[in-house]
Amino acid sequence: MIPAVLVFAYLAIVLYIGIFAFRRRSPSIGPDGRAAEDYFLAGRALGPMVFLLSLFGTNMTAFTILGSAGHAFANGVVTFGLMASSSAFIIPLTLFFVGTRMWAMGRRHGFITPVQMFRDRWECGHIGTAIFVVQAALLVPYIIIGVMGGGTALSAITSGFVPYWLGGAIVAMVVMSYVFFGGMRGTAWVNTFQTVLFLSFGAIALVVIGRGMGGFPAAIETLLASPASAPLITRERVSPLFFFSYTFIPLSTIAFPHITIFCLTARRMAQFRRTVIFYPLCILAIWLPCVFLGVAANAMHDTPRIEQKLEARRTLASAPASMSADERAALRRRAAGDDVVPIMLERYAPLWLAGILGAGIMAAVMASDSQILALSTMFTEDVFAFYGGKARFGEAVQVQTGRLFVVVVTVVAYVIALRAPQSIFDLAVQYAFSGYSALSPLLFAALFWKRSTKWGALAVTLWVAFAVIYTATTPGALAWFGLMPVVPMTMISCALMIIVSLATPAPSASTVARYN
Amino acid sequence: MRGLFLTVAIIGLYGLHQDIWFWRTARPLLFGFLPVGLWYHAAYCLAAALLMWVITKTAWPTHLEEEPRR
Numbered sequence: 001m002i003p004a005v006l007v008f009a010y011l012a013i014v015l016y017i018g019i020f021a022f023r024r025r026s027p028s029i030g031p032d033g034r035a036a037e038d039y040f041l042a043g044r045a046l047g048p049m050v051f052l053l054s055l056f057g058t059n060m061t062a063f064t065i066l067g068s069a070g071h072a073f074a075n076g077v078v079t080f081g082l083m084a085s086s087s088a089f090i091i092p093l094t095l096f097f098v099g100t101r102m103w104a105m106g107r108r109h110g111f112i113t114p115v116q117m118f119r120d121r122w123e124c125g126h127i128g129t130a131i132f133v134v135q136a137a138l139l140v141p142y143i144i145i146g147v148m149g150g151g152t153a154l155s156a157i158t159s160g161f162v163p164y165w166l167g168g169a170i171v172a173m174v175v176m177s178y179v180f181f182g183g184m185r186g187t188a189w190v191n192t193f194q195t196v197l198f199l200s201f202g203a204i205a206l207v208v209i210g211r212g213m214g215g216f217p218a219a220i221e222t223l224l225a226s227p228a229s230a231p232l233i234t235r236e237r238v239s240p241l242f243f244f245s246y247t248f249i250p251l252s253t254i255a256f257p258h259i260t261i262f263c264l265t266a267r268r269m270a271q272f273r274r275t276v277i278f279y280p281l282c283i284l285a286i287w288l289p290c291v292f293l294g295v296a297a298n299a300m301h302d303t304p305r306i307e308q309k310l311e312a313r314r315t316l317a318s319a320p321a322s323m324s325a326d327e328r329a330a331l332r333r334r335a336a337g338d339d340v341v342p343i344m345l346e347r348y349a350p351l352w353l354a355g356i357l358g359a360g361i362m363a364a365v366m367a368s369d370s371q372i373l374a375l376s377t378m379f380t381e382d383v384f385a386f387y388g389g390k391a392r393f394g395e396a397v398q399v400q401t402g403r404l405f406v407v408v409v410t411v412v413a414y415v416i417a418l419r420a421p422q423s424i425f426d427l428a429v430q431y432a433f434s435g436y437s438a439l440s441p442l443l444f445a446a447l448f449w450k451r452s453t454k455w456g457a458l459a460v461t462l463w464v465a466f467a468v469i470y471t472a473t474t475p476g477a478l479a480w481f482g483l484m485p486v487v488p489m490t491m492i493s494c495a496l497m498i499i500v501s502l503a504t505p506a507p508s509a510s511t512v513a514r515y516n
Numbered sequence: 517m518r519g520l521f522l523t524v525a526i527i528g529l530y531g532l533h534q535d536i537w538f539w540r541t542a543r544p545l546l547f548g549f550l551p552v553g554l555w556y557h558a559a560y561c562l563a564a565a566l567l568m569w570v571i572t573k574t575a576w577p578t579h580l581e582e583e584p585r586r
Contacts, residue, residue: 077553085557086533089564093526096571104580216549224542233542233551240536247533269581273572280564288558292550 004158006355007362011174014190014366018178021186036390039183039399040112040377041265046185050192051271055262056282057191059091059253060198061142061367066338068287072294073337074313076232079294082246084287088280090250094440096276098254099263101447103272105515106264114260114443115382121446121515122454123507125386130458131442132382134465135257138432139371143409146368147172147417153365156342157358168417171362175369176410179376180403184265187369194363198286201360204353205345206289209296212348216292219299228314229298245484252436255443258374290341297340305343309335368413376405435468438489441497449501450512456501460493467492522575529567533560 037043046054061067072079102117111117115135119128150171151164162170178186210216223229231237253259266272300306312334319328345357380402384390390398442460445452471477471485478485506512538552546555 077551080554081533081535081557081560085560085564088561089529089533089567092564092568096568100577100580104577217545217547220542220545220549220551230542233553234540235538235553236540240534240539244534247530269577273576276568276572277565280561280568284558284561288554292554 002351003355003358004161006352007154007157007358010359010362011170014193015174015177017189017193018180018182018186021178021182021189035395035399036112036380036385036402038185039402040373040381041261042183042185042188044107044265045267046188046265046271047267048271048274050188051266052275052278052282053195054188054191055095055259055275056279057195057198058258058262058367058370060195060286061146061364064198064286064290064364066341066361066364068290069294069297069341070336070338072291073297073309073340074335075237076235076295077291078235078238078243080287080291081235082238082243083249084283084291086247087250087253088283090247091253091283092276092279094251094254095263095272095279098443098447100269100272102260102263102443103266103269105447109514112261112264113378113381114257115378118442118446118457119386121507121511122452122457123511124454124457127454127458127461128382128386131461132378134435134439134461136375136378137465138435138468139257139375140413141432142371143368143375143413144416144420146175146365146371147410147413149365150175150362151417153358153361156339157361165418168414171366172410172414175366175372176406179369179373180406183402184262184373187373188262188265190369191367194366195282197356197360197363199282201356203285203289205341205349205357206293208349208353209293209344212344213296213299216296219296222299223295232295232298239482241482242484245487248437248484248486248490249433250437251440251490252433255436255440256374257378258370260443261374261377262370293341293344294337297337297344300344300347303343303347306340309337309340372406372409372413375409376402379405431468431472434471434484434486434489435464437486438464438467438493440490441493445497445501447515449497450515451501451506452497453501453504453506455504456497456499459496459500463493463496464489518574522571525567525570529560529563532563533557 068079068083071083102114105111105117109117109120111120115128115132118131119125147168151166151168154162154167154171155164158167178190182189213219220233224233235243297306298310301310312331316328316331316335319331342354342357342361345354349357380389380398384401385398389401439460442457445456467478467485467489471489478488480488535556538556542551542553544552546552550558
């Protein structure tokens, strides 16, 4: 009961933050405009701490707390090197090179979305629409997963008292409300609050569980002593080439529209300084406890729910070739470790901490707010405004259209979440990461390569659309030489941008000069 | 010269992520419980933060900083 009360209190707080942000609209908005900038970009006026914590929070999804521990439970310490330390290096580096320049071009030319910049930089119209379509298609699975995660988490935290359909509806309503009213300002403040919760939770959980387990050294020695679990403490089960491939995945971050758009919200460029320096430290603070706890859970043989998972894993490892695909899938589900951190807290932590964990999980699964706002921003700027809506109806109607789009997207995501199996969208999100990594050459070319052209951009966009569909529908596709598909996808994107651009006419000198 | 130093540092740190020399070993354990495959990459995060500090100190794009707002 206590965890459920704390989670509902959390939902009330984030709702209040969104509405409070609505009341704090920029006083500089006159009748002539900047209403769109204020709603979609928080008036380009976010302060340094909100910029850092919110940007980090935007990247913290349900996977960070639950999925990372689950991955480490099954695969061992390699999870941290695969997903955390590579991100700790690549993401701030791209923020430094691409984010700062994107911020400057946004301020110089008034851009609100990356497609607006692509259209201007490459002197194109409909090619920008094609980029919008691919970006939007890759973003939608995230929003659906967020609603599904909300329903599942709320149902689990209230021990089934709130059913899945109602949990999903409550979470969708709360997210929709603070995005609807608060726009970027509300979303950024909520993300800041969530990040503070994440950072506090990780440290507390580690200390409490460590004490409960009788100290981590004993747990690690237990794991090392068993031939079945000792490989989890090394990385011998993963090939170095696969490990190398993963360093391409963080390239997706800067290409995600919600991150690119967020780069435009900083009041001053100096706010990127703290962000790029502290980003690796935030990753360390969140991921290290989650990964370590996931690995340590393998030593909890005295906990029936963990032992059932280990038993399912052993059965799967020794399964005969004749075992059906359905039986294997059922065993994989039983062996999955996404809930090991909640189990550890239930076993070792007091109720109040379980409640904070519940709020932390809700914060993680509600990370779809930024994606909903980004999709709304892209639609109103790249489609509604570009095809004459803003000129015909004015900026106030444009913002109202954006708000209406937030409602429509949330309702559609909720309806799909009720009807479709989650596994489909889990898979879609995985391919979306590769897709956005392969789209990142668009940003690099637009900002740094004068000779790049709209035809090069179109070739990259079509290639990414094809490659995502191809890899998602054909097992083993593009997994060349043991690499993950993201590597050839990104390399081919780069090659297409270079070859096609050199073979087609460059944009006018006056346009290129505006990007110096 | 400064550009060359930063380029080498960035490529070098990227290369250090691929620590195949600790691939099949758990020891030494830091504080008695953190396997080398974990603490090496935790230290890598600290090194990344340090490099980001150096980059922002020595290669900050000041020419972009005072963009006039349209």
